[in-house]
Amino acid sequence: MNWLTKIIKAGEKIKTAIHKRASKEDIANSDWTSCCKGPILKKDLEDNLWVCPDCNKHHRIKPNQRFDILFGKNNYEIFKTPIPKDDPLNWTDSKSYKDRLKIARKKTGMNCGMMVVSGSINDIKITAVASDFDFLGASMAAAEGEAFLYGIQHAIENQTPFLCFSSGGGMRMMESLISLSQMTRTTLAVNELKKNNLPYLVCITDPTAGGITASYAMLGDIHLGEPNALLAFAGARVIQGTVKEELPEGFQRVEKNRAFVDLIVERKDLSEKIGTLLSILLKKNSAISTEEYETTKDSQSLSNIA
Numbered sequence: 001m002n003w004l005t006k007i008i009k010a011g012e013k014i015k016t017a018i019h020k021r022a023s024k025e026d027i028a029n030s031d032w033t034s035c036c037k038g039p040i041l042k043k044d045l046e047d048n049l050w051v052c053p054d055c056n057k058h059h060r061i062k063p064n065q066r067f068d069i070l071f072g073k074n075n076y077e078i079f080k081t082p083i084p085k086d087d088p089l090n091w092t093d094s095k096s097y098k099d100r101l102k103i104a105r106k107k108t109g110m111n112c113g114m115m116v117v118s119g120s121i122n123d124i125k126i127t128a129v130a131s132d133f134d135f136l137g138a139s140m141a142a143a144e145g146e147a148f149l150y151g152i153q154h155a156i157e158n159q160t161p162f163l164c165f166s167s168g169g170g171m172r173m174m175e176s177l178i179s180l181s182q183m184t185r186t187t188l189a190v191n192e193l194k195k196n197n198l199p200y201l202v203c204i205t206d207p208t209a210g211g212i213t214a215s216y217a218m219l220g221d222i223h224l225g226e227p228n229a230l231l232a233f234a235g236a237r238v239i240q241g242t243v244k245e246e247l248p249e250g251f252q253r254v255e256k257n258r259a260f261v262d263l264i265v266e267r268k269d270l271s272e273k274i275g276t277l278l279s280i281l282l283k284k285n286s287a288i289s290t291e292e293y294e295t296t297k298d299s300q301s302l303s304n305i306a
Contacts, residue, residue, distance in 0.1 A: 033059075049267045058226045058267055060206060062108070063115035063130035066165060070128070070271050076119030079154065081147040083111050088142070091174040100174070104135045112143035113168070116151040118160070122275035124282065127155040130165035133207075138168030140212060141175040145182035148216065152189040161199040161278050166217035170210020183215035190219045199281040201274060204229050204254055204261060218260060222277055224270070225254030225261040 032039045036055035045052065049069055050059045061069075067076050091097040105111060113135035117128050129151045131138035148164075155162040171179040193200050202220030207230035214233060225231065232252040240247050254261045265273050 035059075051267055056227060056266075058206065058228065060133050060167075062132050062134070063110075063117075063165075066130050067115075067117050067119065067128065069267065070274070071117075071119035071121065076117045076128075079116045079118070079150065081112065081114070081116055081143075081150045084142040084146060087174070088178060089174070089176060097174040100136060108132050108135045110135060112147055113138050113140075114144045114147035116147050116154070118154065118158075121271055122279060124275065124278050125158065125160045126163050126274075126278070127151050127158070127160045128163040128165070131167040133167055136172060138212075139170060139172035139179070140168060140182045140186075141172040141179045142182070145185050148182075148186050149189050152193050155193060155198055156196050159196070159198065161201065161282070162193055163201045163203070163274065164216060164220070165203045165205050166208045166212055167205045168209070168212045169207065170212055180211065183211050186216040187219065190216055194221075197285045199278060199285065201277065203265075203270065203274075204231050206230050207232070209233065209235070221281065222263070223261045224263050224265045224273065225257075226270075227254070227264055227266060229254045231257045231260065 031042055033042050033045065034040065035045075035052045035057055040052070045059065050061045050065065051057065052059070064078075068074065086101055087097040089097075104113075110132055114129055114131050119126055119128065129148060131144070152162060154160075171182065173179070190200055199222075200220050202217055202223050204217065204223060204225040206226065206228065208217050209230060209232045213231065230252055231254050236247055236251055248256070250256045254264060263273065
């Protein structure tokens with residue numbers, strides 16, 4: 001081996017070392033993550049509710065982290081929701097759907113992509129649901145539909161408001177029409193909640209898109225949004241390819257979708273804001289119920305007189 005070959009081989013080794021990327025597992029297990037100014041300790045980010053102190057980016061968080069912030073650490077009850085049969089269509093692409101579900105469950109510690117809980121804010125009992133983006137992109141399938149319906153049923157039976165933290169890219173392709181039917185099922189469930197005069201609040205978190213936007217995420221009595229959360233149906237690249245024009249800055253962010261979002265609320269203020277809104281809504285609903293009762297009573301009295 002001559003001196004030139006040695007130099008070339010040494011250069012290749014250096015190049016390989018520079019461009020070697022850490023695995024996803026290495027990144028997940030690291031004490032560090034990245035944001036606007038580069039590396040930041042996860043512990044520092046956690047102390048600030050997973051919000052960057054410099055750019056105010058609201059990083060994606062898991063359902064249990066969200067509920068710890070909302071209700072207080074472990075100050076809520078997690079429900080075990082029904083789990084239908086895995087892989088009803090025997091789907092396989094580069095991996096089998098069953099294998100993807102196993103990986104997602106191991107990664108998140110959840111049986112499906114939604115967590116349903118019961119907790120209290122300002123002594124108001126609340127049923128709440130949140131999605132985990134690490135569970136197959138928080139996509140909706142039969143198990144997630146069952147979880148959502150379980151939460152609605154619990155809210156109706158216990159006469160509590162229902163709070164939804166929406167997240168996900170839409171319906172899960174591995175379950176085809178079974179997943180698409182969850183759009184209808186969740187919509188009908190929300191209608192039943194409203195028939196019972198119970199408030200339905202939605203907090204849009206990043207990202208909320210596809211069939212999730214086209215169903216339960218847009219049916220709230222009031223819609224809150226975390227800063228800069230994506231709210232969309234079709235993706236920006238698809239739209240840009242269709243209209244053949246440059247899209248404006250901030251396109252599909254909640255700040256630009258004020259026709260759909262009532263309030264932009266920072267994570268640190270969510271608990272207080274939700275408590276205030278529910279106090280107002282429950283008083284209003286109580287007044288409506290009393291009025292309905294008086295009207296019914298008067299009608300019965302008039303019938304008796306007649």
